[in-house]
Amino acid sequence: MKQPITFTVNGEVHQLEVETHKTLLDTLREDLCLTGAKEGCDAGDCGVCTIILDGRAVNPCLILAVEARGKEITTIEGLAQGEQLHPLQEAFIQHGAVQCGFCSPGMILTAKALLADNPQPTAQEVKQAMAGNLCRCTGYESIVQAILGAAPQLAGR
Amino acid sequence: MRKLRKFEYAAPRSLAEAVALLREQTGETSLLAGGTDLLVTMKQGKLTPQYVIDIKDIPGLDSLTYDPQGGLRIGPLVTMQQLVTCLSVQQHFPLLSEGALATAVPQIRNRATVAGNLCNASPAADMAPPLIAAGASLKLIGPQGERMVPVEGFFTAPFATVLEEDEILAEIAVPSLPRGSGSCYQWLPKTTVVDETLVGAAVVITLDRDGACQDARIGLGSVAPTPLRARQAEEVLRGHRVVNGTVEEAARVAAGESVPRSRAEYRREMVQVMVEEALRRAVERAQQA
Numbered sequence: 342m343k344q345p346i347t348f349t350v351n352g353e354v355h356q357l358e359v360e361t362h363k364t365l366l367d368t369l370r371e372d373l374c375l376t377g378a379k380e381g382c383d384a385g386d387c388g389v390c391t392i393i394l395d396g397r398a399v400n401p402c403l404i405l406a407v408e409a410r411g412k413e414i415t416t417i418e419g420l421a422q423g424e425q426l427h428p429l430q431e432a433f434i435q436h437g438a439v440q441c442g443f444c445s446p447g448m449i450l451t452a453k454a455l456l457a458d459n460p461q462p463t464a465q466e467v468k469q470a471m472a473g474n475l476c477r478c479t480g481y482e483s484i485v486q487a488i489l490g491a492a493p494q495l496a497g498r
Numbered sequence: 499m500r501k502l503r504k505f506e507y508a509a510p511r512s513l514a515e516a517v518a519l520l521r522e523q524t525g526e527t528s529l530l531a532g533g534t535d536l537l538v539t540m541k542q543g544k545l546t547p548q549y550v551i552d553i554k555d556i557p558g559l560d561s562l563t564y565d566p567q568g569g570l571r572i573g574p575l576v577t578m579q580q581l582v583t584c585l586s587v588q589q590h591f592p593l594l595s596e597g598a599l600a601t602a603v604p605q606i607r608n609r610a611t612v613a614g615n616l617c618n619a620s621p622a623a624d625m626a627p628p629l630i631a632a633g634a635s636l637k638l639i640g641p642q643g644e645r646m647v648p649v650e651g652f653f654t655a656p657f658a659t660v661l662e663e664d665e666i667l668a669e670i671a672v673p674s675l676p677r678g679s680g681s682c683y684q685w686l687p688k689t690t691v692v693d694e695t696l697v698g699a700a701v702v703i704t705l706d707r708d709g710a711c712q713d714a715r716i717g718l719g720s721v722a723p724t725p726l727r728a729r730q731a732e733e734v735l736r737g738h739r740v741v742n743g744t745v746e747e748a749a750r751v752a753a754g755e756s757v758p759r760s761r762a763e764y765r766r767e768m769v770q771v772m773v774e775e776a777l778r779r780a781v782e783r784a785q786q787a
Contacts, residue, residue: 342506361507361550364537383499384538385606386692397579397608402499403537404609405530407507408552451604473603 346410350375351419357406365401365409366390369416377417377446381475388474391447392416398454398473417446420453429453432491433484440478448474452488460496464489499541505548509555513639513668516553520664521641523549529666530554531575532609535618553666564590572670574613578625579604581612591672592783593681593700597628600685602693613667616652619659619724620694626653626725627700627717628683634672640665650717653724678712679704680784684776685719686768695720697765699752699772701780703735709785711735714748716773721756721765728752731773740781749773 347356350373359368366383369375369392378401381389385400392401393415401409420427429449432438439445448471455462455470462470467488468481476484510516520527525548530536539545553559553574560575564586572581581587581598588595601607601615601624615625616636629649636647641664649670652659661667675681685698698719706712714735716728731752738744749770758765 342504344507360504362502362504364502367501383541385534385603388603388605391605398605399608400534400605403534403606405507405533405537405550407509408530408533408554454604469602470604473605 344407346407348409348412348414350414351416359406361405361407363406365392365404365406368406368409369401369414375416375418379443379446381443386473386475387444388447388451389444391450391474393450393454396454396457398451400473415450415453417450420449427453428494429456429488429491432487432494436483436487436490438479438483438487444474444476444478448476448484452491455488456492456495461492462489500543502537502540503546505550507550507552509552511555511557513553513556513559513666516551516556516666517639517641517664519549519551520666525549527551527663529617531611531614532577534606534610535614535620559668562587566674569674570594570672572612572672574611574667574669576612578607578610578612578615582607590675591628591632591681593628593631593683593702593780594625594672596683597624597698597700600624600683600687600695600698602687606693612670616649616670617659617661617667619653619657621656621723621725622695622698622720623725624683624685624695624698624719627698627719628681629670629672630717630725630727631681631683631700631702631715632672632675633702633715634670636667637669637671638662638665639668644668646671650725650727656723675702676704676713678706678784678787680780680782680787682776682779682783684772684779686772696761697721697768697772699769699776701773701776703740703777703780703784705740705781705784708739710739711737711744716748716752716776718752718756718769718773721758721769723757723759726755728755728773730755735777740777745774745777745781748777 379389381387528547561573578598700717734748753769
């Protein structure tokens, strides 16, 4: 069955009609062409689909599009301001925390949600917060360092 | 993972409406809260509901309240993350925060509900042993009205509970722990399957003024078809001074009460280790109280 829904993505309001059995991930990728959120395990284990929903990092592969009505969503596409990268994106580049890049959108958004909640995390707290995001390339150390490196810049904002 | 099959979707505005919908539907119906178990099960093709009833539009169900007399009241939409961050829970029921942290992925904790963890009824459900040890009761609401069920009586078989087809888990009530109590949840994760618990042990121990054990409650997870209460192990502790010998004996007895299906020998050994660790930590906290 189809249902009309309205939600906000990266500050922009969207009104669409969605099939109730369509996931939020598929809706973002296919209907809104926001392909930054990736499909990996499709079961909430790998984190490559991570977005921020009402301030919290979540896996849209396990959320129906209709459940997102009235919500505010941030995807990776919402971070840079034109050519100006977000401090987290800059930090990931500076620390070599992006190799193939497939996990990066999810990693950066989870980190963004973490730092909003906990502006000065310890390395241990970063690792615990990032437990839901897998990476096959970097070995994680550069990612942790990038997040710790970006934290002071975001604390000021 | 395969894509979901079509279903009818409804988002009732009250529990009464939700119960009525459950009653009306003749086809397979599922309740949707956090969705972190339901959607996976649906994608695996193990469940193909014709109706999905989303309870997230019902006001007041995400309430998490504590007072020293009434204890802790956990609404059915309370997430794992709420139990982790709530200061009252950390302070008065640390085993519940620890149980929630056993779901190690923040993205899942932000959506997964405590009630959903119980209703999904995995033998490895992380909220079950802590709630059993804490002596929690569940309020079930159906067309006939309300009934209270102790958590330890809720589970009947792997992924099965006493919930009738037209009943909803409406609240989890956790009585305040008696004076002189300490609690802890210790667990060992599997390294083969993502994030599932291999062995979980939850303890609430109450010490009297002389430091002897006035009461003990031990909940075990993932070592039987359902989460279980280790009553014989509790008996070893009750009425006795808590010394190394009693703790080790209680842990040994708890291991004996376990009936794990797979990796049985290792699991029984780990029950002993987890119960011992949980007991020691709970006693420490009881002494600090």
